[in-house]
Each structure stands twice: as C-alpha cells, then as structure tokens.
Amino acid sequence: MQTDNKISSFLKLASEGNKNAIIKRRIIRQYLTGGDCSLTDLSREMGLSVPTVTKLVGELIDEGFVHDFGKQSTSGGRRPNLYGLNPDAGYFLGVDVCNNHVSFGLINFKGRLIKYKKEVPFSLAKTKPSLDELCDLIDATIAGFGIARKKILSIGINLSGRVDSASGYSFSYFYTEDKPLTRLLEERLGCNVNIENDSRAMAYGEYMCGGCNNEKNVICINVSWGLGIGIILNGQLFYGHSGFSGEFGHFPFFDNEIICRCGKRGCLETGASGLAVHRIICEMLAQGRASMLSEKYDATGDVSLNDILDAVHKEDVLAIEVVEQVAHQLGKAIAGLINIFNPELIIIGGTLSTAGQCLMLAVQSAVYKYSLQLVSKDTTVRLSTLAGEAGVLGACMLARSKTLCLV
Ligand SMILES: [Zn+2]
Structure with missing residues (x-):
C-alpha cells in the first residue's frame, strides 16, 4: 500500500489493541460526530482527564490528524483554543459502478465531497477485461483529481449483486476462487479497498449525507435497472448473517413465467424495476401502442x-401508464416491508x-392500500434528495468509516 506511513502505522497500532491508539481513534x-471543540469539552464528552486528552491531541496534531484552530470567536470569559480534524489528513475515493457507467467522488478527512465525476461510460460485464477497464478508469480518475495516491486512505467500490464486504468477495461480478476481489484490487491499485453492495452503500450515503433527521430505522429502495434495498436498523447498516441482506428484488412475489436474472421465476424484480418497465413498454410498442417512443422502437427494435x-417527463401517456403500473407493484411490496x-x-x-411524482403517487397509493395502517401511520415514504449521488457518497463514507473502524 502507498498509504501515508503515519496514518497506516497509527491504524495498525489501533487494530493490534494499542491502548493509546484506540483512544486516539475514539478522539x-x-x-x-461532534465537530470541533475545546480540550475541556473533549475531555468531558469522552470521560477522560484533561491531561490525557491534552497529551493525545498533541500527538494527533504531530501526526497530522488534528488542527489547532486557535481561539474561538464567541465572546465572554476566557476563550479556549478550538481543535478539530485536519480536512487534508487523508482522502477517501468512492466508486459507484452501474451497468453502463461509473461515478466517482472524493471526500476529505472531514467528510466533505471535494471532487465528483458523474457517469463515466463503462460497460459492466463478468469478465477480466471489464475489471481491467474499471481499474484503468480508477487510475485515470485519481490522476485527474490531482491527489497524491498515498494521501488516499481507502477506496470504496459499489457493485450490484451478492457482495460480502467483510470477506472482500463479490459473487455476482469479478469472482475468483483463489483470492478476494478486494485483494486483487489492492494489488492492482496500490490502495486499501472496500467493496459493498450498491444498494447498501446507497442507504449509507442517504443516512450520512441525505435528508435523515435522526431517524434510526431507515430503508432505502434502490430501483434502477434492478431492485435492491439497504436496511439501517437502530442507526447501523444491517448485513444479515452472511452479508447478503437486502435482496428485495429476488423476493418471490409474482406468479408469472418470467425468468429473473438470478435464474429463478417470479421474483419481484421481474415486475417492479427498471428492467420491468423496459420489458413491458417494449411489449406494448411491439403490439403497436401509440407513443413518442414508437418511432425509435420501430427503427431499432429497442428503447x-x-x-x-x-x-x-415529456408527458407520454404510455410511458406514464407503464411506470405507474410498475410503481403500483413496487408500492405493494413496500407495504410488506413496512x-x-x-x-x-x-x-x-x-x-x-x-x-x-409519476412513480411516487402510485407507490403511496399502494402503500396506503396494502400496509397495516397502525404500522405505517408513522412511516414517511419519500424520494431521495441526493439526485444520484447517494451511491458515491455512501462508497466514500463507508471507506472512511471502515478505515477508522466506525462501523
Ligand atoms: Zn431473482
């Protein structure tokens, strides 16, 4: 790893059980979580003596993690110095891999998004060339961001499908028996790597950077081409026993004859996802239903x-009808989640x-119809406000949280 020596040696000491390093990690x-504060406030918050806090914060300043920001600007009485994290102590790269593009983000040590590169074209496939292409894109992005690689403490990568972030294996994409994907990527990229299921990372992004107002039990629905959920219970990401929780798209839901991507039949995803919208509208266009999409479909056989x-968005009635139909099924399934x-x-x-709103009105109507009112009356269902950045932010935040053992 090319990671900054002071930081990696500090983290290694903490992981080996060194008492001072563990307390410093707590600081x-x-x-x-608490923001900048004085040494007195820090000692009170942490239940440590002022001399201990003074000594350890001094070490963290020498190591580059913490800054002394000088006297507070508020008036009244003696004004103590304010201390807080050095935003440039290290950076975390987030990589959100989708079917046909990748988005990148970079946060500083304090968690502020300082670089964002949206939807770089990329074709995700279960092949080595596809993995090589992804690594080349990551290398090019790091170079383009102008941050020294040794200052990147960790890279978080989101993939769809079955991902066991604890063992580092991805089972749906880039699986090899001989070593975990994280090891392969670390050797190739020269940085610590964390992988995560895309919906779970999205939920973490929403939880850390979205519109959560102290809600501790949150479910994030990722309805894109496929369908997955990220579950936060009591303020913690819920992984399940083996790390595969959230496969909502493969909930056996329909009594249909449609084979799902997972190989089974009748999964929720076959009727409540982007691919369901695509399939249904293509069937209708093939039957000659009128739509502004007809011309392209007739010319190319696809949309x-x-x-x-x-x-x-252009108020095409057929497109609206199909999204409403799919959203109704999604809302019915969400009622079950509630x-x-x-x-x-x-x-x-x-x-x-x-x-x-085309999606939300149908979802909310089905939630109202099918959920138990006593259970759902205090549940808010709303659209993401992060406009597609939730995945990238989640990848960045998870990389930081895992590096600093915060989750
Ligand atoms: Zn399935």
Missing part, C-alpha cells in the same frame, strides 16, 4: 430506460426514482 470519532424516463420492519423512513432512490 477522531468524537471530532467526526433505453433513459428514453422511457425522458418520455415520462409491515415487517415498521421503519420511520423509506427513501426511494435509483434511476427509476427520477420519474418523480
């Missing part, structure tokens, strides 16, 4: 999901969520 966590969403989890908040994100 960093306190600054992350993209973006074409369909564009048609929704009945099971009793969450405070459900956030709907992903590509299909850009259909806006």
Whole structure:
C-alpha cells in the first residue's frame, strides 16, 4: 500500500489493541460526530482527564490528524483554543459502478465531497477485461483529481449483486476462487479497498449525507435497472448473517413465467424495476401502442430506460401508464416491508426514482392500500434528495468509516 506511513502505522497500532491508539481513534470519532471543540469539552464528552486528552491531541496534531484552530470567536470569559480534524489528513475515493457507467467522488478527512465525476461510460460485464477497464478508469480518475495516491486512505467500490464486504468477495461480478476481489484490487491499485453492495452503500450515503433527521430505522429502495434495498436498523447498516441482506428484488412475489436474472421465476424484480418497465413498454410498442417512443422502437427494435424516463417527463401517456403500473407493484411490496420492519423512513432512490411524482403517487397509493395502517401511520415514504449521488457518497463514507473502524 502507498498509504501515508503515519496514518497506516497509527491504524495498525489501533487494530493490534494499542491502548493509546484506540483512544486516539475514539478522539477522531468524537471530532467526526461532534465537530470541533475545546480540550475541556473533549475531555468531558469522552470521560477522560484533561491531561490525557491534552497529551493525545498533541500527538494527533504531530501526526497530522488534528488542527489547532486557535481561539474561538464567541465572546465572554476566557476563550479556549478550538481543535478539530485536519480536512487534508487523508482522502477517501468512492466508486459507484452501474451497468453502463461509473461515478466517482472524493471526500476529505472531514467528510466533505471535494471532487465528483458523474457517469463515466463503462460497460459492466463478468469478465477480466471489464475489471481491467474499471481499474484503468480508477487510475485515470485519481490522476485527474490531482491527489497524491498515498494521501488516499481507502477506496470504496459499489457493485450490484451478492457482495460480502467483510470477506472482500463479490459473487455476482469479478469472482475468483483463489483470492478476494478486494485483494486483487489492492494489488492492482496500490490502495486499501472496500467493496459493498450498491444498494447498501446507497442507504449509507442517504443516512450520512441525505435528508435523515435522526431517524434510526431507515430503508432505502434502490430501483434502477434492478431492485435492491439497504436496511439501517437502530442507526447501523444491517448485513444479515452472511452479508447478503437486502435482496428485495429476488423476493418471490409474482406468479408469472418470467425468468429473473438470478435464474429463478417470479421474483419481484421481474415486475417492479427498471428492467420491468423496459420489458413491458417494449411489449406494448411491439403490439403497436401509440407513443413518442414508437418511432425509435420501430427503427431499432429497442428503447433505453433513459428514453422511457425522458418520455415520462415529456408527458407520454404510455410511458406514464407503464411506470405507474410498475410503481403500483413496487408500492405493494413496500407495504410488506413496512409491515415487517415498521421503519420511520423509506427513501426511494435509483434511476427509476427520477420519474418523480409519476412513480411516487402510485407507490403511496399502494402503500396506503396494502400496509397495516397502525404500522405505517408513522412511516414517511419519500424520494431521495441526493439526485444520484447517494451511491458515491455512501462508497466514500463507508471507506472512511471502515478505515477508522466506525462501523
Ligand atoms: Zn431473482
């Protein structure tokens, strides 16, 4: 790894159980959650003596993690110096891999997004050339961001499908038996790497950077080409026993004859996802239904999901009808989630969520119709406000949280 020596040696000491390093990591966590503060306030918050805090914060300043920002600007009495994290102590790169593009983000040590590169064309496939292309794009992005690689403490990468972030294996894409994907990527990229399921990372992005107002039980619906969810219970990401929780798209839901991408039949995703919208509208266009999409379909035999969403925004009746039909099924399934989890908040994100009210009205109507009112009356269902950045932000934040052992 090319990671900055002071930081990696500090993290290694903490992981080996070094008492001072563990307390220093707690101090960093306190600054992350509580913001800048004086030594007196820090000692009170952490239940440590002022001399201990003074000594350890002094070490963190020498190591480059913490800054002394000088006297507070507020008036009255003696004004103590304010201390807080050095935003440039290190950076975390987030990589959100989608079917046909990749988005990148870079946060500083304090968690502020300082670089963002949206939707770079990329064709995701279960092949080595596809993995090589992804690594080349990451290399090019780091170079383009102008940040020294040794200052990047970790890279977080989101992939769809079955991802076990604890072991570092991705089972749906880039799987090899001999070593975890994270190891392969670390050797290739020269940085620590964390991988995560895309919907779970999106949920973490929403939780850390979106519109959550102290809600601790949140479900984030990622309805894009496929369908997945990220679950936050009691303020923590829920992984399940083996790390595969959230496969909502493969909930056996329909009594249909449609084979899902997973190989099974009748999964929720076959009727409540972007690919369902695409399939249904293509069937209708083939039957000669009138739409502004007809011309392209007749000429090429296909339309993209973006074409369909564009048609929704241009008030195409067929596109609106199909999104409503799919949203109704999604809302019915969300009613089931509400009945099971009793969450405070459900956030709907992903590509299909850009259909806006066309999607939401049908979802909310089905939620009202099918959920138990006593359970759902305190649940808010709303669209993501992060406009597609939730995945990238989640990847960045998870990279930081895992590096600093915050999750
Ligand atoms: Zn399935």
